[in-house]
Amino acid sequence: MIDLDLSLPLARFTLEVRTRLEGQAVAILGPSGSGKTSLLESIAGLRPQARGRLAIDDWVLVDSEKGVRIPPERRHLGYVPQDSLLFPHLSVAQNVRFGVQARRGDGAKLFDEAVAILEIEPLLARYPTTLSGGERQRVALARAIATRPRLLLLDEPLAAVDVAHRDRILPYLLRVRSEMRIPFLYVTHNAGEAEALASEAILIRAGKIVAQGSPAEILRPLSLAAADPAASFENVFEGKLEPLPASPGSARLHLPGGGALVVPLLHGAATGHAVYGIAPEDILISTAALARVSARNVFEGEVESVEHSGPDVLVRVRAASTSWRALLTSEATLDLELSPGKSVWIAVKTQAFRRLR
Amino acid sequence: MTTEDFSILLLTLRVAAISTICILPLGIGAAYLLARRTFPGRGLLETMLSLPLVLPPTAVGLVLLELLRRAGPIGRLLDAAGIEVLFTWKAVAIATAVMSFPLLVRPARVAFEEVDPRLPALARSLGVSRLSAFARVTLPLAWRGLASGTLLAFSRALGEFGATIIVAGNIPGRTQTLALAIFHRTQLGYDSAAMRLVALTAIIAFAAVGTTEWIERRRMRSRGSPA
Numbered sequence: 001m002i003d004l005d006l007s008l009p010l011a012r013f014t015l016e017v018r019t020r021l022e023g024q025a026v027a028i029l030g031p032s033g034s035g036k037t038s039l040l041e042s043i044a045g046l047r048p049q050a051r052g053r054l055a056i057d058d059w060v061l062v063d064s065e066k067g068v069r070i071p072p073e074r075r076h077l078g079y080v081p082q083d084s085l086l087f088p089h090l091s092v093a094q095n096v097r098f099g100v101q102a103r104r105g106d107g108a109k110l111f112d113e114a115v116a117i118l119e120i121e122p123l124l125a126r127y128p129t130t131l132s133g134g135e136r137q138r139v140a141l142a143r144a145i146a147t148r149p150r151l152l153l154l155d156e157p158l159a160a161v162d163v164a165h166r167d168r169i170l171p172y173l174l175r176v177r178s179e180m181r182i183p184f185l186y187v188t189h190n191a192g193e194a195e196a197l198a199s200e201a202i203l204i205r206a207g208k209i210v211a212q213g214s215p216a217e218i219l220r221p222l223s224l225a226a227a228d229p230a231a232s233f234e235n236v237f238e239g240k241l242e243p244l245p246a247s248p249g250s251a252r253l254h255l256p257g258g259g260a261l262v263v264p265l266l267h268g269a270a271t272g273h274a275v276y277g278i279a280p281e282d283i284l285i286s287t288a289a290l291a292r293v294s295a296r297n298v299f300e301g302e303v304e305s306v307e308h309s310g311p312d313v314l315v316r317v318r319a320a321s322t323s324w325r326a327l328l329t330s331e332a333t334l335d336l337e338l339s340p341g342k343s344v345w346i347a348v349k350t351q352a353f354r355r356l357r
Numbered sequence: 358m359t360t361e362d363f364s365i366l367l368l369t370l371r372v373a374a375i376s377t378i379c380i381l382p383l384g385i386g387a388a389y390l391l392a393r394r395t396f397p398g399r400g401l402l403e404t405m406l407s408l409p410l411v412l413p414p415t416a417v418g419l420v421l422l423e424l425l426r427r428a429g430p431i432g433r434l435l436d437a438a439g440i441e442v443l444f445t446w447k448a449v450a451i452a453t454a455v456m457s458f459p460l461l462v463r464p465a466r467v468a469f470e471e472v473d474p475r476l477p478a479l480a481r482s483l484g485v486s487r488l489s490a491f492a493r494v495t496l497p498l499a500w501r502g503l504a505s506g507t508l509l510a511f512s513r514a515l516g517e518f519g520a521t522i523i524v525a526g527n528i529p530g531r532t533q534t535l536a537l538a539i540f541h542r543t544q545l546g547y548d549s550a551a552m553r554l555v556a557l558t559a560i561i562a563f564a565a566v567g568t569t570e571w572i573e574r575r576r577m578r579s580r581g582s583p584a
Contacts, residue, residue: 045482077482078483085479089498098485099484147484
């Protein structure tokens, strides 16, 4: 639980955030320049000008009235900035070990655990300038979790990642959440990831909280452009794999709600827990029943919402016991006369799914 | 090279080294303050630090002489403590320290300014103290600029003339450094003996400037690499 009542004067407005966050994973949404990073930095103790009150589980970190301000080195928070900020003069191993030395105790164990969870063993001898954006993010995350923080502060872990490489941090975050049980505050532009990771979300605009609730509640009434023009609406599915003997290249992914998807088996185990993603533009929508199509994933469903944003339209469909986001052109949306409540069929090729974990 | 040449060289190197070592902590502190903090009197401090670069060295020497003479504000304290400064090697060290101070501070300040202030801040969020973050992050990232500033200050100290001759005189075996000896020998008409010392200073200067440039080049290269 985080009790926040902070104010911090910024160049164009004053950041004023007053709320109580109960979730283990909280997404912070909002357009660029709305004060999300400043909020994380204030919590981490890197903005000495921040005033007000901040408490985590009844532990008071800042109370300006009583003159309390715990310095950053005694807050035990793991801050992962947007640009990773690895120490350029230190190797990956030295970066990850940096805070472990200060914490003492089970140093070697914490280091090994962070290296294993983020799978950075092959990178340990390298220097930050030789890493890709996704690798840097993993190292920065390992450096933060190796100190066993009480709370992780993640600033858009995707922003610096090269999308072409599809080298994503999300599966590792899911692992940190499930295996280490460290709560986190997560600044993101990606609605799909906010929904996959967070149980609670706040929306910030010009330094003020304008909405708070579950990620789905916050994102539903929000038009694409209002969240962020650069927002990505990746669909993320977690479930259990079951091999398909008839086609060795693919498997069935059983979703918690009862639905099942046919997904490719490019790498990783053919059974057990897995996470797959699909881009919203790869989902086909039809208003007539689909028969005799090559796509292995065809589901009947119902349109939940239709949101316009420039030339594109984001359509949410409830099908196969889960929620899908599909990106269509306005023309296609008009042609199909899509509106909430309408029955539709969605189709997805097996190969369009990407395995995230 | 005669034994006299050798002892002049030794005295010069020793005094320049002592003066450089003495200004290091103060110079690095001043450079860090100017790079990172805003405080009242900052502009004044900047100007004061640049004065030895623009004033004639003899003028600086005269100010030092006024401060250090027995009745002067600093000289009185030194006299009470029984320390004799004027016209000793200590006066040479003080004169060269004052004259070379700006040459240390300028590159050191630039070096600190080039370190992203969020790096030491992030180090603190990982649990290390402010001082330890400075020692483990800021200092290693700025070391090339600090090293080239130190070498520049050392080179300047080797060749200091104007301020030195006023506060320390030109006493062979006591305060006569290479620069003073070259002047002295030329005045007496011993041109070839003066040229030997010129060759010596050229070798030292070449080595010092060459090392500085090498450090600078490596700094440029490391910054040019993919970020």
